[in-house]
Amino acid sequence: MTTKSSMKSQTSLPMKRYSSSMAENPHLIEFPTSPQPAAVGEEITHYSHSKHPLTEVTLNELFTCSGCKEYGAGKRFSCQECEFQLHEFCAFAPPLLKNHQLHGQHQLVFHSKPKPAKAGISWPRCNICGKSTKGFAFRCRACSFQMHPCCAMLSTEINFPPHPHLLRLLPPLSTNNDVACGECNKRRPGRMYHCTVCNYHLHAACAKALYNGLRETGIPLPDPRPNAIEKAARLASQVVIEFIGGLIEGLGEGMGGALIDNIARGRCISRRRMQE
Secondary structure, three states, rough: OHHHHOOOOOOOOOOOOOOHHHHHOOOOOOOOOOOOOOOOOOOEHHHHHHOOEEEEEEEEEEEEEOOOOOEEEEEEEEOOOOOEEEEEHHHOOOEEEEOEEEOOOOOEEEEOOOOOOOOOOOOEEEOOOOEOOOOOHHHHHHHOOEEEEOOOOOEEEEEOOOOOOEEEEHHHHOOOOOOOOOOOOOOOOOOOOEEEOOOOOOHHHHHOOOOOOOOHHHHOOOOOOOOOOHHHHHHHHHHHHHHHHHHHHOHHHHHHHHHHHHHHHHHHHHHHHHHH
């Protein structure tokens, strides 16, 4: 990815990026190596969307990042021709992370495509926030660890205003899903931060609002909980998929394939009759 002003002179040297957020939060983790960021309002070319340039814009509205598939607000790199948008940290994610505080034992490799969903339904989950990884992610080749680019911005210690005390990340095995988060007042899987002074707890998923623009703009996340109808439909679909999979396995690939062809043919005939 390149900026207009730096297309002719590229550098691969690591650089330290300083921002006002670093002054406010000394524990902010910045990617150890990042391409030269674009000046405000300039355009960049990103390999994940090479057909159109991306322009840096700041809008006080919620958006879904086309890279990591997670929410963001405020600053982003946006395509003026279509709806493609990237978080800043997704646009400038480096190919490798070495000695990261959240997984220092192995280096992490950036992947632009997610691991396949199990049975087409259940996506792999981030080891930090516990949410699904459906797009850009850093993954470890030595073990099963992976995390979102936004989670890579977190560190083992953070300040989360207006809470007055420093928060420390609890070890993975000590995270208790029965403990309510002081920010969202909910219980969910994923790592948690803890205050040793007043026993305050904070989900890592909620701490990400420091870096994705949601806290700065004051925009709340949409409620991710599906309603009763959505739950029933999802469960029914999973049962049907598992039933057909088991049936094909029992009949053999040849007969199973013929069964699927007959089902598909029946759907086409029914649709044609309805149109007539």
